[in-house]
Amino acid sequence: MLKQHLQFKLSQKLSPQQIQLMKLIQLPTQAFEQRLKQELEENPALEGGKEKTDDLDNEFDDNYDSETDNETIATDDINIDDYLSDDEVPEYRTKANNYSADDDEKSIPYAAGISFTQSLINQLNTVYLSDEEWNIAEFLIGSVDESGYIRRPLADILDDLAFTQNTYTDEKTISKVLKIVQELDPPGVAARSLEECLIIQLKRKDPTASTELAIAILEKSFDQFTKKHYKKLIQKHNITEAELKSAISEIERLNPKPGGSYSGNNRIVEHVVPDFSIRIVEGELELSLNGRNAPELHVSSEYSNMLKGYKDSKEKSKSQKDTVMFIKQKLDAAKWFIDAIRQRQQTLFITMNSIMNYQKEYFLTGDERNLRPMILKDIADEIHMDVSTVSRVANSKYVDTPYGTKLIKEYFSESMKNEQGEDVSTKEIKKILETVIGEEEKKKPLTDDKLAAILKEKGYPIARRTVAKYREQLSIPVARLRKQI
Structure with a gap:
């Protein structure tokens, strides 16, 4: 015989809006623009460009204020005053404070062709x-x-x-x-x-x-x-x-x-668009976010006028109430999307700024030997965010530096101790290994054992199998295949 019983269980789940926000953070600049275009097409309550109002505050906000500018509207009641109030997010709050309108747009195009x-x-x-x-x-x-x-x-x-x-x-x-x-x-x-x-x-x-x-x-x-x-x-x-x-x-x-x-053979035509730009200004690093990540958005004024008309009308039919419910849903979605974009900008900038400061010596010199060992948790702990959030930023975003445009995740590496007991980046060891192999005598290339001995003399005591692993990661063949006449 089946028995029925109640069981209390505590579980933590992400809301649909939180999931959507994580997806937005993960998108690189070009994919984000496609997502923005899709949202503008699907939600008529969301409009791009500057809002045509006389009382719009045009003052530039230099701070990333984490407080939400728009109230959360309950879904079971229709409080029209909440939508007619002047608490809509002004367009200046949807901009980042770290890019210039006349910034050069850097992209690497690939030409399309037949298969x-x-x-x-x-x-x-x-x-x-x-x-x-x-x-x-x-x-x-x-x-x-x-x-x-x-x-x-x-x-x-x-x-x-x-x-x-x-x-x-x-x-x-x-x-x-x-x-x-x-x-x-x-x-x-x-x-x-x-x-x-x-x-x-x-x-x-x-x-x-x-x-x-x-x-x-x-x-x-x-x-x-x-x-x-x-x-x-x-x-x-x-x-x-x-x-x-x-x-x-x-x-x-x-x-x-x-x-x-x-x-x-390139079926997919893509553009590598840097999401960030790092410049050296008077000996200091300056980080900027690609302006295409900070679009001008506002809630449609026409939808507000519709609600005003409903509020002023004395007779409210069922069809009018259904219309207001539809408007309410679109306004909720528009306000949330504007706020999500602002949070995305804030997350991207804070994360990249932390990475830039962590690798400051490298970005000032361009010498890969100055790359510090850095894992996702190092940045996550510093900015008080989850490791998965840092991973989403690092895995799909590019940064334009004085030394070229690179994928952010390339700056992350494990650490290894040298003879002095100091933590050094594995990228530093790989760079030295690459230099040693590049300077070897081509008629008698160095074996992995000899390479390990040379690295040990330079203060990096690593095993032969580790040398072989780094060599393979650098796509360098074994000594026999490097031999030249």
């Missing part, structure tokens, strides 16, 4: 093919990945052509059509391996002694070439060191990812 696949199809239109060959060629082009390779065996393509395209052929015909597709641009496209990709590119060049030798090395000694066994290559091909160096130089100028260099 990589469509470009290959367009080129195929200039080649005479039978209907069967065209179907095979089109299917092969559809199998080309973003790097420009076909990574599927011809036997699998043969089966797919039969089952999905109702095209029955053989591997010999597919191989013949593949050769035609491989003649399209960019050179090396539709290759089935790196070896084939490089050979296709070399064969498209004017024949010289260096290119012929490079082709022979790739065709007969590809494994030894990738492992940089230069002495074995010299012996096997009976060549001099200078000839080998010339052939390797030809290979190094080739593109291992022909599809990646195609600009039309």
